[in-house]
Amino acid sequence: MFTIVGVLAILLLLFLLLLGVPIAFAMGASGLLGILVLEGPAAAMAQAALVPWAEARSFVLVTIPLFVLMGQLVFHTGLATELYDGLRAWIGWIPGGMAITSVLACGAFGAVTGSSIATVATMGAIVMPEMERFGYDRRLATGALAASGTLGILIPPSVIFIFYGVMTETSIGALFIAGIVPGILTAAMFSAIIYFRCLVRPELGPPGPVGSWRERLDAVKRLGPILGLFVLVIGGIYLGIFTPTEAAGIGCAGVLVAALPRRRLNLKDVRKALEDTVLISVMLLAIIIGGYVFARLMAVTEITEALVGLLVAMDLGRAGFLFVLVLLYLGLGAMLDVFGMLVLSIPFVMPVVLGLGIDPVWFGVFVVIMAEVALVTPPIGANVFVMRRIAPDVPMEDIFWGVAPFVLGEFVIILLLVLFPQIALWLPSLMR
Amino acid sequence: MRGALQLLDAGLEAIDVWSNRISRTLFRVAVDFALPALMVIVTLDVVLRYVFNSPLPWGRDVNGVLLLMLTFSALPHAWDRGYHIRMEVFYNRLHGRSRDLADVATGAAGILFFALMGAQALLFTPYMLRTGETGEDLLLPIWPFMAYMGFCSLVLAARLLGNPSGEEQVGIGSEAAGTNVIEAEAHGTDILEAGPNDGTVPDGTRPDGGAR
Numbered sequence: 001m002f003t004i005v006g007v008l009a010i011l012l013l014l015f016l017l018l019l020g021v022p023i024a025f026a027m028g029a030s031g032l033l034g035i036l037v038l039e040g041p042a043a044a045m046a047q048a049a050l051v052p053w054a055e056a057r058s059f060v061l062v063t064i065p066l067f068v069l070m071g072q073l074v075f076h077t078g079l080a081t082e083l084y085d086g087l088r089a090w091i092g093w094i095p096g097g098m099a100i101t102s103v104l105a106c107g108a109f110g111a112v113t114g115s116s117i118a119t120v121a122t123m124g125a126i127v128m129p130e131m132e133r134f135g136y137d138r139r140l141a142t143g144a145l146a147a148s149g150t151l152g153i154l155i156p157p158s159v160i161f162i163f164y165g166v167m168t169e170t171s172i173g174a175l176f177i178a179g180i181v182p183g184i185l186t187a188a189m190f191s192a193i194i195y196f197r198c199l200v201r202p203e204l205g206p207p208g209p210v211g212s213w214r215e216r217l218d219a220v221k222r223l224g225p226i227l228g229l230f231v232l233v234i235g236g237i238y239l240g241i242f243t244p245t246e247a248a249g250i251g252c253a254g255v256l257v258a259a260l261p262r263r264r265l266n267l268k269d270v271r272k273a274l275e276d277t278v279l280i281s282v283m284l285l286a287i288i289i290g291g292y293v294f295a296r297l298m299a300v301t302e303i304t305e306a307l308v309g310l311l312v313a314m315d316l317g318r319a320g321f322l323f324v325l326v327l328l329y330l331g332l333g334a335m336l337d338v339f340g341m342l343v344l345s346i347p348f349v350m351p352v353v354l355g356l357g358i359d360p361v362w363f364g365v366f367v368v369i370m371a372e373v374a375l376v377t378p379p380i381g382a383n384v385f386v387m388r389r390i391a392p393d394v395p396m397e398d399i400f401w402g403v404a405p406f407v408l409g410e411f412v413i414i415l416l417l418v419l420f421p422q423i424a425l426w427l428p429s430l431m432r
Numbered sequence: 433m434r435g436a437l438q439l440l441d442a443g444l445e446a447i448d449v450w451s452n453r454i455s456r457t458l459f460r461v462a463v464d465f466a467l468p469a470l471m472v473i474v475t476l477d478v479v480l481r482y483v484f485n486s487p488l489p490w491g492r493d494v495n496g497v498l499l500l501m502l503t504f505s506a507l508p509h510a511w512d513r514g515y516h517i518r519m520e521v522f523y524n525r526l527h528g529r530s531r532d533l534a535d536v537a538t539g540a541a542g543i544l545f546f547a548l549m550g551a552q553a554l555l556f557t558p559y560m561l562r563t564g565e566t567g568e569d570l571l572l573p574i575w576p577f578m579a580y581m582g583f584c585s586l587v588l589a590a591r592l593l594g595n596p597s598g599e600e601q602v603g604i605g606s607e608a609a610g611t612n613v614i615e616a617e618a619h620g621t622d623i624l625e626a627g628p629n630d631g632t633v634p635d636g637t638r639p640d641g642g643a644r
Contacts, residue, residue: 019534020523022516028545049552057496249474282506
């Protein structure tokens, strides 16, 4: 009886999702209906109130609005332009230099925003006109920007890491630190792809002007605020000075301190940042609440254990299981956004991950890289849509083709991560 | 029969108008009070701990309550502003009756979830009042927050009656339109509004021109 109700609830959930019912509602309603059938109306009513009461007061979840606010404040400050100018003075002159600058600038901007879309929207608007001016190949330019934007969710702080950490009760601090090396590796991989393509075919990305040493030294000063914020937030977490929630609060204060004396933020911007933060955060928190209600039903029916047993019995092994997951996330990424991908898969996948002895921190990095792939592959490819808005004269198809070499690069990173898990786990193992 | 339908229509209209007004007021509570307070208290707690070796003992309790207020205050208005995550691949291709069916399913699922939540939270409130339940570190009664959660949930259920599709309502928060960027990870194809941002590009033009 319990298993049948569990399976029916999953089918109902999938049906509602396909109909376009918001994920939070679909999970909450199907979870409550299942509990109603199994345990009666009193239990369903009680869970309906107790789950949000418990979860919406969680100190860990405070991290979400505060890091989103930090990203929103940075977004409005204009620090991104300084960041790009600073990096361009150093590397704009090499083959494909503007595109490589955009990769590094996206990585650095992602280090203070935690969102790939914010990164691609901000950097794309700054860099794309510049690359057009220097005659860059449009596929290369748009592809590099759309793909580099994904660094925003891998390099900490990252809203996706927070979401994963909350769902799996994995240390958010450890996840942030684990994202650093793979993030740097991904940025290096993207830069190498651009460099070698432009070396072979120089017309793809002509070198920019060589900056004088004075310009370069001035540029270092411009990188200061972003570097300072990153060191403050991530250094604080790494050294055990702050919890991620506290680091987020300090990060918000840090952005204000960096921006106000330079008159980069006005009251209107701050109000806008607050409004957007509330709307974005609530959207994510609602999914978490709905997800917890559904998880209660799954716990009652023990359906997760049955699925885990089934997968373990298939004896796929670690590599086989991860290969299946790559396929699963490519499929889910074609239908759902990143948060939907996580909320639907993690409750079922995580027990198997733990059962196979896979480190949950390592798995968090793996999942975020798969989310990066989903952000640039059709049909959803959120970053590509943003890029299309920034470069409306470049056909969508061209942007997807432009992204393709970087997607291959992402798969190489995944392969390296599977072969050498220490890429993600080395830094967290040194944490205090 | 016709009179009853007219009465029902008028009733729904009244619910729509009033819940809309209330949801906007609640949203201001989240934006102007809960979020800034959350940021200030978290930061202050760290500063007091490291500078004066005296953290706020009630910090966690208050932050929890503020997060609850932020979440539930903003949920009804977020619905009207189109801030929700759904699988849009199929939904955007639905038209006519099938789209209506999807909206009815959305309304039914949302109302079931939030009306039950609201009703039960309001039922719990007198019990919490009687038992004098307080926070762990802050000896403040917490029943008002349970009641607040229940009230906001019922307002959201009312908004679902008024706007079952969850599409952004014209005129609501229009001053904010076009700059919703970070949410786009969650918005799939809805992210085309990603737009203006900071400063100027190196050649001196505003970047938002290119982004729109």
